[in-house]
Amino acid sequence: MTGEPPAAPGNPERAQPPERPQAPESSRPPDHQRASESPPALREPPAPGPSRALRTLARDREARLLLLAVTVSGLGSSALFLVAGVWVKELTGSDSLAALCAFALWLPSLAGPWLGALADRLPRRGLLVALQLATALLLTPLLVGAEGPAGVWLLLAVLVLYGASGVIEDAAQSALVATALDPRALGSFNGLRMTANEGMKLLAPLAGAGVYTLWGGPRVVLLDACTFLVAALVYARVRVRTAAPAPPRPSARAPRLLPRVPAPRRLVLAAGAAMALSGTASASGYGLMAAMGLPPAWLGVVSAAQGAGSVVSGVCAGGLLGRLGPSRTTALGLALWAAGATLHSLAHPAASLVGAVLCGLGLPLPLITAATEVQKRAPAHLLGRATATANTLMFAPTALGQGAGAALVTALDPRAQYLTTALLAATTALTLRLGRRTWRGR
Numbered sequence: 001m002t003g004e005p006p007a008a009p010g011n012p013e014r015a016q017p018p019e020r021p022q023a024p025e026s027s028r029p030p031d032h033q034r035a036s037e038s039p040p041a042l043r044e045p046p047a048p049g050p051s052r053a054l055r056t057l058a059r060d061r062e063a064r065l066l067l068l069a070v071t072v073s074g075l076g077s078s079a080l081f082l083v084a085g086v087w088v089k090e091l092t093g094s095d096s097l098a099a100l101c102a103f104a105l106w107l108p109s110l111a112g113p114w115l116g117a118l119a120d121r122l123p124r125r126g127l128l129v130a131l132q133l134a135t136a137l138l139l140t141p142l143l144v145g146a147e148g149p150a151g152v153w154l155l156l157a158v159l160v161l162y163g164a165s166g167v168i169e170d171a172a173q174s175a176l177v178a179t180a181l182d183p184r185a186l187g188s189f190n191g192l193r194m195t196a197n198e199g200m201k202l203l204a205p206l207a208g209a210g211v212y213t214l215w216g217g218p219r220v221v222l223l224d225a226c227t228f229l230v231a232a233l234v235y236a237r238v239r240v241r242t243a244a245p246a247p248p249r250p251s252a253r254a255p256r257l258l259p260r261v262p263a264p265r266r267l268v269l270a271a272g273a274a275m276a277l278s279g280t281a282s283a284s285g286y287g288l289m290a291a292m293g294l295p296p297a298w299l300g301v302v303s304a305a306q307g308a309g310s311v312v313s314g315v316c317a318g319g320l321l322g323r324l325g326p327s328r329t330t331a332l333g334l335a336l337w338a339a340g341a342t343l344h345s346l347a348h349p350a351a352s353l354v355g356a357v358l359c360g361l362g363l364p365l366p367l368i369t370a371a372t373e374v375q376k377r378a379p380a381h382l383l384g385r386a387t388a389t390a391n392t393l394m395f396a397p398t399a400l401g402q403g404a405g406a407a408l409v410t411a412l413d414p415r416a417q418y419l420t421t422a423l424l425a426a427t428t429a430l431t432l433r434l435g436r437r438t439w440r441g442r
Contacts, residue, residue: 057188062180062238066173069234070193073132074200076227077166079208079220081105084159086209087217091152104156106399108164109392115164116171116388120381124176125240128169132232135165136225143218143225170391175383178375180240187372188318194364195314202307264373266432268390270330271366273428274337276397276404277421278363281341283405287414291347298349302356309360317368326369327432333365334429341422345415367394 057063081102089098108115119127138161141154181189211220285299292298313333320329336358343355370390378386408417 057181057185057192060181060185063185063189065234065238066177066180066189067192067196069128069231069238070173071196071200072227072234073169073231074197075204075207076224078200078204079211080162080224082204083208083212083217083220084155086212088152088155097152100156101159103399104159105163105166106395107160108167109395111164112167112171112388112392113385114388115167116385116391118168119172119175119384119388123240124172124179124384125235125238127172128176128235129232131165131169131172132228132235135162136228136232138162138165139221139225139228142221167388167391171384171388174371174375174387176238176240178383179380180238183376184322185318186375187321187368190368190372190375191314191317191364193314194317194368195311198307198310198314198364202304202311264370264377264390267326267330267366267370267373268393270334270428270432271370271394272397274334274363274366274425275394276401277341277425277428278337278359279398279401280405280408281344281418281421283402284409284412284414284417287409288344288347288352288418291414292349292352294349302352305353305356306360306363309357309362310364311360313361313364314368317365320365321369321372326373330366330369331429331433333362333369334425334432336362336365338362338422338425338429341418341425345419345422347415370394 084101084105085098088094088101092098138158142158177189178186208220208223211223285302286296289296289298317329320332324332340355340358340360340362343351343358346352346355371387374386374390375383405417412420
C-alpha cells in the first residue's frame with residue numbers, strides 16, 4: 001500500500017498505472033544491439049548432467065514404457081531379420097534370394113518422407129498401437145510355413161510391408177517421444193533406445209537361431225507376433241501430454257523440412273556419411289578375415305565386439321551431448337570410428353577387436369545426435385515427416401556404401417579399403433568442426 005487514494009470509477013486518468021521511469025540514454029544499449037539480443041524466454045535451459053538425466057528418465061513413467069516397447073518389439077524384429085535370410089536359403093539354396101530379404105526390409109525406407117506423413121496426420125499413440133496389431137496380423141500367413149517358390153515370394157512381400165511398418169513406427173515413436181518427454185532428456189533417451197536396440201541385436205539372433213533350429217521358421221514368426229502384441233499393450237498405456245498433431249499444410253514437402261533448419265541438416269548429412277563409410281568398410285570384412293588368416297566365422301566375434309561398444313556408446317551419448325554439444329559429439333563419433341577403422345587396417349586380430357570396439361563406440365554418436373536435434377528443432381506438427389526424412393538420409397547411404405565397397409573389393413586390398421574410409425571419416429569430422437560457425441548450435 002502506498003497511501004495514495006484509490007482512483008474514482010469516473011476518472012480514467014487516475015485509473016492508469018504510473019509510467020515506469022526510463023533509464024538514461026547513455027545507460028541503454030544502441031538500438032541495433034537491443035534488436036540482436038535473444039529474448040531470455042527463447043534461450044534453451046542448460047541440459048542436466050548425464051547421471052541426473054538418467055535418474056530423471058528412470059523416474060519418468062512414459063520413458064520407462066517407451067523403452068520397454070522398444071525393447072520388446074526389437075527382440076522379435078531382430079530375431080526375424082536373421083531367420084528370414086536363413087529360411088530362404090534353406091528353401092531355395094540361393095544366396096541372391098537370401099540377400100533379397102535384407103533388401104526387402106530396407107526398400108520402404110526410401111519412401112520414408114511420405115510414409116512418415118502418417119505420423120503427422122493421425123494421433124501418434126493410437127497409430128503406434130494400430131501398427132503393432134496390424135504387423136502381428138501381417139505375420140499370420142507365415143505361421144503355416146513358407147514352402148516352395150510361392151512361399152518365398154510371400155515371405156519377401158511380407159518383409160516389404162514389415163519394413164514399411166517399421167518406417168512409420170520409427171517416425172511416430174520419435175515424434176511421440178519429443179512431445180512426451182523433457183526436451184533436455186531427449187539425448188539420454190535416444191542413447192538408451194540405441195542401447196536397447198543394439199542389445200537386442202546381440203541377444204535376439206541367438207534366441208531366433210535356437211528357436212529356428214528346434215522348431216522351424218513359423219515358431220520364430222509366432223515369437224515376433226507376440227512381441228508386437230505386448231508392445232501394443234505398452235504403447236496403449238503411454239500418457240500423451242499434448243494434443244494430436246494438426247494435419248500438415250498441403251504445400252509442406254517432407255524433403256525440404258531439414259534444409260530449412262541448417263544445424264540438423266549438417267548433422268543428418270554427417271550421420272549419413274558415417275553410415276556410408278561403415279557400409280563401404282564392412283563389405284571388405286571377409287577379405288580382412290582372410291588377410292589375418294582367420295576363418296570367416298571370426299567376423300561374428302568382431303561384430304559382437306562392435307555391438308558391445310555400441311551399447312556403451314548409447315548409455316554415454318546423453319552425457320556427451322550435454323557436455324560437448326551436437327557438433328563436437330558428432331565429430332567425436334567420426335573420429336572414434338576413424339581410429340577403429342585404422343586399427344582394422346593393421347590386419348592384426350587383437351588390433352581388429354579393439355578397432356571394432358572403437359567403431360562401436362563412435363558410429364552411434366552421429367546417429368543419436370542427429371535424431372535428437374531433429375526432435376528439438378523440427379515443427380511439432382511435422383515431426384513425423386521430419387524424422388522419417390532424416391532416417392532416409394542417414395540410413396539409405398548404408399546400401400550405397402555397401403554397393404561401393406563390394407565394387408572396390410576386387411580393386412583394393414581390404415586393409416587399404418579400411419584405411420581409406422578412416423581418412424574420409426577423419427576428414428568429415430574435421431570439416432564439421434571447421435564449419436561449425438556457419439550454422440547455429442555448437
